[in-house]
Every structure is written in C-alpha cells, then in structure tokens.
Amino acid sequence: MSAGMERRAVSRHLRLLGAQMRLSMLAALEYRVGFWTEGVVGLAWSLGGVVPLFVAFEHRSDVAGWGPWELVLLTGFFLIISGVYASAVQPAVSKSMTQIRTGTLDYVLLRPVDALASCLTAQFEPWSLLEALTGIGLVIVAAVELELSPSLGQLGALLVVLVSGLVSLVALGVLMLCASFRALELQNLTSLMETLLGFAHWPISVFRGPLKLVFTFVVPFAVMTSYPAQSLIGGLGWPELVGAVGTTLALAIGARVIWGRALRGYTSASS
Amino acid sequence: MADGPVISLERLDKSFRVSQREPGLWPAIRALFRREHVEVDAVRELSFEIQRGERVGFLGPNGAGKTTTLKLLAGLLYPSRGQARVLGFDPADRRPEFLRRIALVMGQKRQLSWDLPSLDTFELNRVVFDVPRELYERRLAEMTELLDLGAVVRKPVRTLSLGERMKCELVAALLHAPEVLFLDEPTIGMDVTMQLAIREFIREYHRRHGATLVLTSHYMEDVAALCERILVIDEGRLCFDGSIAELVRRIRPLRRVAVRVDARLDPGTESELEQLGQLALAGPPRLALDVAPQRVPAAVARLLALPGARDLEVHDAPLEEVMRELFARRVSVREAEGA
Numbered sequence: 001m002s003a004g005m006e007r008r009a010v011s012r013h014l015r016l017l018g019a020q021m022r023l024s025m026l027a028a029l030e031y032r033v034g035f036w037t038e039g040v041v042g043l044a045w046s047l048g049g050v051v052p053l054f055v056a057f058e059h060r061s062d063v064a065g066w067g068p069w070e071l072v073l074l075t076g077f078f079l080i081i082s083g084v085y086a087s088a089v090q091p092a093v094s095k096s097m098t099q100i101r102t103g104t105l106d107y108v109l110l111r112p113v114d115a116l117a118s119c120l121t122a123q124f125e126p127w128s129l130l131e132a133l134t135g136i137g138l139v140i141v142a143a144v145e146l147e148l149s150p151s152l153g154q155l156g157a158l159l160v161v162l163v164s165g166l167v168s169l170v171a172l173g174v175l176m177l178c179a180s181f182r183a184l185e186l187q188n189l190t191s192l193m194e195t196l197l198g199f200a201h202w203p204i205s206v207f208r209g210p211l212k213l214v215f216t217f218v219v220p221f222a223v224m225t226s227y228p229a230q231s232l233i234g235g236l237g238w239p240e241l242v243g244a245v246g247t248t249l250a251l252a253i254g255a256r257v258i259w260g261r262a263l264r265g266y267t268s269a270s271s
Numbered sequence: 272m273a274d275g276p277v278i279s280l281e282r283l284d285k286s287f288r289v290s291q292r293e294p295g296l297w298p299a300i301r302a303l304f305r306r307e308h309v310e311v312d313a314v315r316e317l318s319f320e321i322q323r324g325e326r327v328g329f330l331g332p333n334g335a336g337k338t339t340t341l342k343l344l345a346g347l348l349y350p351s352r353g354q355a356r357v358l359g360f361d362p363a364d365r366r367p368e369f370l371r372r373i374a375l376v377m378g379q380k381r382q383l384s385w386d387l388p389s390l391d392t393f394e395l396n397r398v399v400f401d402v403p404r405e406l407y408e409r410r411l412a413e414m415t416e417l418l419d420l421g422a423v424v425r426k427p428v429r430t431l432s433l434g435e436r437m438k439c440e441l442v443a444a445l446l447h448a449p450e451v452l453f454l455d456e457p458t459i460g461m462d463v464t465m466q467l468a469i470r471e472f473i474r475e476y477h478r479r480h481g482a483t484l485v486l487t488s489h490y491m492e493d494v495a496a497l498c499e500r501i502l503v504i505d506e507g508r509l510c511f512d513g514s515i516a517e518l519v520r521r522i523r524p525l526r527r528v529a530v531r532v533d534a535r536l537d538p539g540t541e542s543e544l545e546q547l548g549q550l551a552l553a554g555p556p557r558l559a560l561d562v563a564p565q566r567v568p569a570a571v572a573r574l575l576a577l578p579g580a581r582d583l584e585v586h587d588a589p590l591e592e593v594m595r596e597l598f599a600r601r602v603s604v605r606e607a608e609g610a
Contacts, residue, residue, distance in 0.1 A: 012401060019398040023384060023391055030386045030427070106347050107382035110375055111399045112367035267287060268347050 016113050017121050024091075024124035042127035045086070046134035049079045052201055064205040069145045071203075074229040076138030078201050081165060081224045083132025085197060089173040090190045091123035097180040097190075103269030116259055119177060120170065143232065150232050157231040157241055164248040165224035171248070172219065174255035181262040200225045220247050276320035276356075277451060277483045278344060283353035285314040285339055285507075313339040315507040316353070323450075326477060326484040328498030330491075332598055336507035337487040341453045344485065345375040357451060371400060374449035378456035381436070382443055383428045389439035390424045393446060400447035407446060414442045418472050434465030441469070445476060452476070454486045458493055470496050491590040505598065515590060522597050523588040525561035527551065528570040531582040532558045540577070547573060561588065 028035055053075055057068055066074065096119040099105040108118045150158070176189045199207075200221035207215055216222045223244040230236040289311050292302040314336045321327050329337040342348045343355055346362035346369065355362055360369035383392045397407045415424060418438040428436060437457065445452070454473065458466040470493060477484055488494055494501060495515055503511035503518070511518055525548060532554045536544070544550055547570050548562030558577070562570045567585060574580055587593075 015398045019395045023387065023395055026391055027384060027386050102380075104380050104382070106342070106345075106375070106377065106380060109347055109365065110345060110370060110373075112370035112401075113399055115365070264349050266348070268342055 013113060013117050016117065020118075020121040021124050025126055028126055038125070038127040039130075042130040045128070046079060046083070046131040049082065049131060049134065049201075050075060050138070064203050066203050066205070069142050070229065070233060072138055073142035073146065073232065074203055074225055075201065076135045076140075076142060077162075077165075077225040077228045079135025079138060080132045080162075081135075081169060081200060082197055083129055083135060084166060085169055085173075085194070086131060087125050087128035089120075089169060090194065091125045092120050093173045093177050094190050095123040096120075096177055100177075100180050100266070101269065105266070106268055109263075109266075115263065116174065116256070120173070146233070148232055154231055154234065157236055158228055160241060161223055161227040161231055161236070161244050164244045165220070165228065168220045168223055168248050168251050171251040171255040174259055175251075178255070178258045178262040181265055197221070203229075216243070217247050220244070220251070223247060274323075277323045277325075277358055278319075278321040278485070279356045280317050280319055280340075280344075281354045283314055283317040283340075283343060283355055284312065284351045285336075285343055285348060286310050286312045286351045312507050314343065314350075317504070317507070317509055318353075319502060319509060319512060321483060321485065323483055324477075324481045325500060326498045327486070328494035328501045329485065329487040329504055330494060330501050330594060331504040335504045337504055338455050339507075340504065341375065341455050341485065341487060345373060345453050346370070347375075371447060372449055373451045373453065374444040374447070375453040375455065376440060376444045376457055378437065378459035381428075381440065383436065383439055385429050386427055388425050388427055389431075389443065392428075392439075392443050393424070396443055396446050402447055410446055410448065411442065414445060414472075417475055418442065418468070434461050434468070437461065437465070437469060438472070441472065448480060449482060450480075451483045451485070454484065454488075456488055457486070458488060458490055466490065466493065473497060491594065495590055503594075503597065511597075516587070518597075519587045519590070519593050522593045523561075524563070525549065525588065526564055526567055527559050527561050527584075527586055527588055528567060528574055529557055529559035529584045530574045530577065530580040531556055532577060533579045536577075544573065 028038065053068075053071055056063055056071070061067070063071060096105065096108075099108060099119075099122070105119075108122070109115050111118055172193065173190075176193060179189060196219060199215060204212060204215060204222035204226040222240075227236055227240055227244055230240070287310070288308050290302070290306045290308050292298045292307065317336075317340060329340065331337050339348065343350055344357055344362055346357075346365040349363045358369060358372055360366055362369065383389050384395075393407075393411060396402075397404070402410075415421070418441070420435070420438055420442070423431060423435050424439060424442070428439065431439065441457070452473075457473070458469050461469070473484065473486075474497060476482060484497065486494065486497055499514060501511070501513070501515055501518060502509060511521075528548075529552065534555060536553060536558070541550065541553070544560055547566055548560045550559070551561050552559035558574065558580075560570050560574065571583065571585065575583060
C-alpha cells in the first residue's frame, strides 16, 4: 500500500471513529431520563473507585511497600483504565457480541473499512469517561502531593506503558469477542473482565507466584496500572519496560490473528 | 472495463458443522461433555454466471441455500470449496474496493440504529462509504422522493412501520450507489401496497444505475415482476436456469383458460370440457381449464359458449403452482431413489 493510500485509510478510520462516537452520543441523548441516570451512576462509580483506598488506610500505613499517596497515584491510573474499559471497550464488545448472535454483524462486515475497527467503535458510553477523568485528577493530585518532578525519560516510559496498557486492554476485549464467535452466549465474559479488572486496583507487588505471572504476562494488569505509577515514582526498570512492550505486542498480534480466524468461521445467523 | 460476467461461480460448496442431540434432559446433560456434529451441505457444486445489468431471482424452498449463496457472493461467508468472483474480486477477501461496489439488503435484519432517526445512520454510511457530501445530498433527495419518504427519515426508527423501515433500509444500502445489489427477501411481511412500492423502487434503481440485481423472495410476484432470469436452487444445487416462461413451459406446458360463471356445470358439459383439457377450477365463481397451447382457441370458444360466461382470461399457470409442482416432483424423485 502506498503512503497516500495508507493516509487515506487512516483518515477514513478516524472519521469512522468520529461518526460512530457521534451516533453513540445521539443514542445516549435520545432518552432524557436514561441520560441523567447514567450520569449519576457514572459519578457514583468514579467516586466509588476511591473507597478501597480509605478502607486500606484505616488499617495500615502502606500496602506492599506503597504509601498512601503512591496508592492514590496507582488508583488514578486504575480509574483511567477502568473508565476506558467501561466507556469504550465493554460497550463495543457487548454490542458486537449481540450482533454476532443475531447475525446483524453482516452489515458491519459489509462496510469497506476494517471490520475489527468497526466492531471496536460500535458503541460508546460517554458518562463512563467521568471515571477516567477522575483518574486523571487523582494522578495530578498525587503527583503534586508526592512532589514528583519526572524526567523526560520517565515521561517517555509513562507514555510507553500507558499505551501498552490500553492496547493490552483492547486486545483482551478482542479475544473475548473472538470467543463469542464459537459460543454465542458469552455476554458474561465482559462482566467477568470487569470483575477481574478489580485486581488492577492493587500494586502488582501484592501478588505472589502464579497470580503475579498471570497479572504481568497473561492479563497484564501490572502493565495497565502498576507500571505507569512506577514510571513516575521511579521504580520502573528496563526489564519491566521491555516486558510490558513484549507482552502487549504478543497480545495484540495474537488477538489480530485469532480475530482473522474467528471471522473465517462466522456463520451469520440465519434470517 | 472488460466485458464478462459480473458474477461467476465455479463448483462452489459451503458446508456447516452443526451440533445435534436427542431431545430431553439427559441428552442435554450428555451433550455438555460430548456433542455430536454433522456436516450440512448448504450449497453444493453451484456454478453459474451473471452478466452486468441482469436481474436474477433465486427461487427455492426454505433451506434450499438461496440466502447462503447471497452471503457467499457478498463475502460474508467463506466457501468450503470452489471459487466465486464478483466484479473481478474474490468476495471472501472482503476488499474495501469490492465492498464499496456492492450492497446486501436483508428483509429480516436491520442496519438502522433503532433509537435514532434513519438520517443518522445514513450519515454514518456516508462517512463509511466515503460519499462526497454533495453527491450524498443529491442521492438522498432522489431516493426519498422515489420512495415517498418525506419526514419519515427524521423519525426514530423504532416508531416506523415495517414498510417505512424497509424503505429506509434500502436508502441506507444504496447511498453509495452499488453496481451489484443483493436483495434477500426485501418485501417479507409487507402488505401488497408496500410490496408494490418497494418493487417499483428497485426497478427504478436498476433502470437509472444499470445495476446488477440478485434477488431472493418467497413472493413469486416479486420475482416475476423484477427478474428476467431465474435460478432455482434446491438442496444447495442449481436445478433450473432460465426465464420464468421457460420454467413454466417445462413444468406446466399447459395454458390456463378461465371464465367467471354463475352456476355449477352439469356432468355432461364437465366431461365434454375434460376432453379439451384438465378442469382446474369447476366454479362458480371461476371455471378454469388447463389445455395444450394448440387447443386454446377451441377451449376459449367452448368456455365462452357457456351460459353467463364472462371475464375471459388466458395465461400460463401461476408461478406458485409451477414451483409447487417442481418441488413436489423433486421430492418424489428423491423418495423413489431412496426406496
């Protein structure tokens, strides 16, 4: 593909993202009561994300070597990841799963754009972004309280692990979606993922043995929340950075390959 | 562009692996651990060609493989064996250049956003199919007028009637002016007026754009009105390819001569008429005689001579009857082969 064609393809997919988000916003605005209820729930959910911190510090002064403000920093990154999951990944995956079950994925596959991009932008829940915004607020407050003045290198590492964490999250969403091609009643998988995501609330050093391995390399919550916080505090080394990128690449490539195979097995529910 | 078939299939097969179990609780529990599967051949060694601008109807009983064939041609399903080409592309590759030139409309599936006005989905498709704004406005105005949609496109889809929704589905599918249009049961469940309106619109779209149409429908009127050529598919195999007239001549070579009458026939007249042909309807109110083409003049004369006979009609057997007879014949041949 020439550079010009690639640019046009990227621009078309960005416009697709914009158009799908617009459609989701319009759908959210269609029901007034539902819109405001979602808003209140979104606000309560983001505030609720901070509660475990208060509970923990009622009983002890640190958790696995992480002090109170360091944990606030980690919680900030957790809320960012959790907000992105609740606003973009979970709704899109759930909607696409329904489309696979009912056969309306046909129309998605008939679009002259990447089918995976279409699925991943199928639905968006704007209010859940409040959680991510609260997370950004917590990161800023914690950074001020900890008097952090990160170097350019640390900021670069933060960017790398944050992007890796988000890509891993999306890749896990894609794998869930692929599973639903084989077993059609797998809507619960997204709820399971939401529950599992609760583990990302705590630093990776809390976990031992197989759980630590799983949360670092298989469902890499470490990459999503602990590593970004560590990159600012100063505890992230090269091995973790390389491990994060490697794990993410493996997940992303694996998800793309499995998606391709899953599509080949699509049977398009009969009309 | 080089001349040649727009669509060509060569020994195309599609089979599905389907799980099966006996009914009841115990088989259901057993199936949790060990499930039996069977291979179901939905399409078998299908070969045909369709030229640019042709209007082709797929006919066949339920489960014959018509919709599967359409989905294979639109690139939604991967064939198990064989090859398909549409507009020079392998549909299974689903290349954007290919998808931009085709459309598939399914009467039983919806692409319009349920809670929003159709216009919002049209706008999404404008972006997805990269239709310039000016062209989009022009096509939208043209189709809205042809389909007499007016303010319907501004109402949430959930508030529309089935017919209105289908009209909007057609607009959504045609905004990018596809060269090949696949229609799967586009008038299903609609009243006669709406069926007519949709049929007229499809015919007009074909006339203006010279698009190639491939249609499946359970309503024979759809096929008879829209398609100059029909492909009959049964059990995944092609069993007829030609015009409706040819099919009718082959399956029911007799012509039907019918009149309206007020009284029952007396036995003498009935046996006299049966010497001319088969008495299909013995009225009142209709009396119909199926006769060989060379006997039509004699049958017309005899029927019109009956007391009170009026409203003469001479036509081929209705397509529904022809299809019923065709499939009944195939079932009995299969049963004979199995015996």
